[in-house]
Amino acid sequence: MDFAIQTIISALSFGSFYALGALGIGLLFSVLRLINFAHGDFITLGGYALIVPSSAVVAAALIGGFHPVLVIVIIVAFVVILALLTYFLIFQYVQNSSPATMMIVSFALGYTLQNIVVMIYGGRPKAVNLFPELTGQVQLSDGVGVQILQLVIIAVTWILLIALVLFFRRTRAGVQMRAAAEDFRMARMLGVRGKRLIALAFILSGALAGIMSLLFVTQKGVLTFEMGVPIMLFFFIATVIGGMGSLVGAVVGGYAVGIASVVLSAVLPEDIRPFRDACVFLIVIIVLLWRPQGLVLKKASQERV
Amino acid sequence: MLLSVENITVHYSRLPALRNVSVEVDEGEIVCIVGPNGAGKSTTLLSISGVLNPTSGEIIFDGQKINGMNPETVARAGISQVPEGRHVFTTLNVEENLRIGTTIRNDRAEIEKDFKRVLETFPVLAERRKQSAGKLSGGEQQMLVIGRALLTNPRIMTIDEPSLGLAPNLVDRVYETLTELRRDRGLTLLIVEQSSERALKSADRLYVLRSGEMQLEGNTADLQDGEKVRQAYFGFEEGTPQEGGVTF
Numbered sequence: 001m002d003f004a005i006q007t008i009i010s011a012l013s014f015g016s017f018y019a020l021g022a023l024g025i026g027l028l029f030s031v032l033r034l035i036n037f038a039h040g041d042f043i044t045l046g047g048y049a050l051i052v053p054s055s056a057v058v059a060a061a062l063i064g065g066f067h068p069v070l071v072i073v074i075i076v077a078f079v080v081i082l083a084l085l086t087y088f089l090i091f092q093y094v095q096n097s098s099p100a101t102m103m104i105v106s107f108a109l110g111y112t113l114q115n116i117v118v119m120i121y122g123g124r125p126k127a128v129n130l131f132p133e134l135t136g137q138v139q140l141s142d143g144v145g146v147q148i149l150q151l152v153i154i155a156v157t158w159i160l161l162i163a164l165v166l167f168f169r170r171t172r173a174g175v176q177m178r179a180a181a182e183d184f185r186m187a188r189m190l191g192v193r194g195k196r197l198i199a200l201a202f203i204l205s206g207a208l209a210g211i212m213s214l215l216f217v218t219q220k221g222v223l224t225f226e227m228g229v230p231i232m233l234f235f236f237i238a239t240v241i242g243g244m245g246s247l248v249g250a251v252v253g254g255y256a257v258g259i260a261s262v263v264l265s266a267v268l269p270e271d272i273r274p275f276r277d278a279c280v281f282l283i284v285i286i287v288l289l290w291r292p293q294g295l296v297l298k299k300a301s302q303e304r305v
Numbered sequence: 306m307l308l309s310v311e312n313i314t315v316h317y318s319r320l321p322a323l324r325n326v327s328v329e330v331d332e333g334e335i336v337c338i339v340g341p342n343g344a345g346k347s348t349t350l351l352s353i354s355g356v357l358n359p360t361s362g363e364i365i366f367d368g369q370k371i372n373g374m375n376p377e378t379v380a381r382a383g384i385s386q387v388p389e390g391r392h393v394f395t396t397l398n399v400e401e402n403l404r405i406g407t408t409i410r411n412d413r414a415e416i417e418k419d420f421k422r423v424l425e426t427f428p429v430l431a432e433r434r435k436q437s438a439g440k441l442s443g444g445e446q447q448m449l450v451i452g453r454a455l456l457t458n459p460r461i462m463t464i465d466e467p468s469l470g471l472a473p474n475l476v477d478r479v480y481e482t483l484t485e486l487r488r489d490r491g492l493t494l495l496i497v498e499q500s501s502e503r504a505l506k507s508a509d510r511l512y513v514l515r516s517g518e519m520q521l522e523g524n525t526a527d528l529q530d531g532e533k534v535r536q537a538y539f540g541f542e543e544g545t546p547q548e549g550g551v552t553f
C-alpha cells in the first residue's frame with residue numbers, strides 16, 4: 001500500500017514535470033510552428049544562474065543564496081529574458097522559414113548555450129543545495145512517507161495549469177493567442193500584432209522553463225551543462241504523443257510519459273529496469289502507430305503564413 | 306479618394322499575378338471587382354491588406370502610402386478584410402471570434418455598443434454566442450466574419466467572394482446586409498466576386514479583372530445590359546453565351 005501511494009505520487013510528480021516541459025514547447029509551436037530544442041538548455045541556464053560564475057568544482061551560491069522569493073523571481077526573470085533574447089536576436093529572422101529550418105536553428109542554439117555554460121563554468125558537474133527543506137519527507141496520515149518536493153511539483157504544476165487556462169479563456173491576449181495559433185494570418189488581418197504575440201509566447205515559455213530550473217535543480221542537487229538534453233527529449237516525446245499543436249495534448253502527453261516511466265520502474269523485473277527508457281520509447285512507438293496524430297486530436301491545424 | 310490602388314504589379318513567382326492594376330474606392334461607395342477564377346482578385350485584396358507586397362506601384366489609403374506595411378498595421382489604419390474562405394477561428398466560440406475584431410480598439414464603451422449592434426444585426430450570432438464557431442453553418446460563418454470585421458470599426462471593408470459556397474437565398478441575405486450597412490452607417494465596401502450578376506445589382510461601380518489585368522471599369526448604371534462586362538470578362542468580342550444560358 002505504502003509503495004502504491006509513493007508510486008502514484010512519484011508518477012504524478014514526474015508527469016507534472018514533463019507536462020510543464022511539453023507545455024513550454026507547445027506554446028511556441030502553437031503560434032510559431034517552432035519546436036524549440038533549446039528549451040531544455042533554457043532550464044539548464046536557469047540552474048547555472050543560481051551560482052557564482054567560475055570553473056571551481058564547489059559551487060558557491062550567488063542568486064541561490066538570496067531569500068527564496070527573490071531566488072524564484074530572479075531566476076524566472078532571467079530565463080524569460082534569455083528566451084526573449086533568443087527570439088529577438090535569432091528566431092525572429094527565421095520565423096517565416098520552414099518548421100524544419102527553425103528546428104535546426106534551435107538545435108544550434110541549444111549547443112551554443114551548452115558551450116557557453118562550459119566556457120563560463122567548466123564542464124564538470126557542480127553540486128548545488130537549493131531549497132534543502134523541500135527534499136525532506138512528509139508523513140501522510142497513515143504514516144506513508146512522501147518527498148515534499150514531489151508534492152510541490154504537483155501543486156506548482158496545477159497552479160500554473162489553472163493560470164494558463166484562465167489566461168487563454170479570460171484575457172484578450174490569451175484569446176488572441178488561441179486565434180493566432182489557429183490562423184496566424186487572419187489574426188494579423190484583424191490587427192493582432194504578430195511579433196508581440198510571439199514575444200509573449202516566448203515569455204510564457206521562458207517563465208515555465210525558469211520555474212522548471214528551480215524544481216529540477218532542487219530535485220537533482222547537481223548541475224551539468226548537458227542536463228537539459230535528456231529531459232528535452234522527453235518533453236518532445238510528450239508533445240508528439242499528446243498531439244503537436246494542442247496544449248491540452250501537451251499536458252496529457254506529459255502525464256502519459258511521466259506516469260509510464262515511473263510505473264515501468266516499479267513493475268519491470270529487476271534485470272530489465274535499466275532499459276526502462278527504451279521500454280518507454282517502445283510504448284511511444286506503439287501509441288504513434290495506433291494514433292499517428294497524437295492522443296488529443298486538435299480541432300484545427302493550419303499552416304502559419 | 307479613400308483608397309487608391311495605383312498600377313500595382315504583384316508576383317508570387319517569376320510571372321506576375323497582377324500587372325499594373327489600378328482600383329479606386331471613394332468614401333461610402335460599394336465597388337465590385339469581378340473576374341474568372343485565377344484572375345487575381347484575391348491577390349488584389351491581399352495586397353491591399355499588406356499580406357502581399359507589390360513589386361511596383363503604390364497603394365494609397367486616406368492619403369497615406371500603405372504598401373509595405375504589415376497586415377496588422379493596415380488593419381489598424383482602418384482596412385478590414387473578410388478573406389476568401391471566411392477564416393473563422395473554429396477553436397474559438399462565436400463571441401471570442403467577434404472579440405478578436407475589437408483587438409485594435411480601446412474605446413470600451415463604444416466597443417460594447419458596437420458589439421450589441423452586431424448581435425442585433427445578426428441575431429443568429431446572439432443565439433449561438435457561446436457555441437464553437439466551427440459548428441456554424443456556412444451562412445452563419447459568413448455573418449460571423451462580417452460581424453467580426455465590422456467590430457474593427459473599419460473605414461473600408463474588403464470582402465472576397467462572400468457568396469462562395471452559399472445557397473442563393475443566403476447570398477441575397479448577405480448582400481442585403483451589406484447594402485444596409487452602407488445605408489445605415491456609411492460603410493465603404495470593396496467586394497470581389499466571380500459572378501457579375503450580383504455586382505451589377507448591388508455595386509455603384511464595377512471593375513472586371515482577367516489574367517492579372519484590368520479589363521474594364523465603369524458605373525454599374527452604365528453597364529446594366531451586361532454586354533460590355535461579358536466581353537471584358539471572357540476576352541472576346543463575339544460568341545457571347547447562348548440566350549438564356551450561362552450567367553456568370
Ligand SMILES: Nc1ncnc2c1ncn2[C@@H]1O[C@H](COP(=O)(O)OP(=O)(O)O)[C@@H](O)[C@H]1O
Nearest residue numbers: 317318322340341342343344345346347348349
Ligand atoms: N500562394 C500562391 N502561390 C503562387 N501562385 C499563386 C498563389 N495564389 C495565387 N496564385 C496565382 O495567382 C493568380 C491569381 O490568383 P488569385 O488572386 O487567387 O485569383 P482569384 O482570386 O481571382 O481567383 C493565379 O494564377 C494563381 O494561380
Ligand SMILES: [Mg+2]
Nearest residue numbers: 346347348389
Ligand atoms: Mg480568389
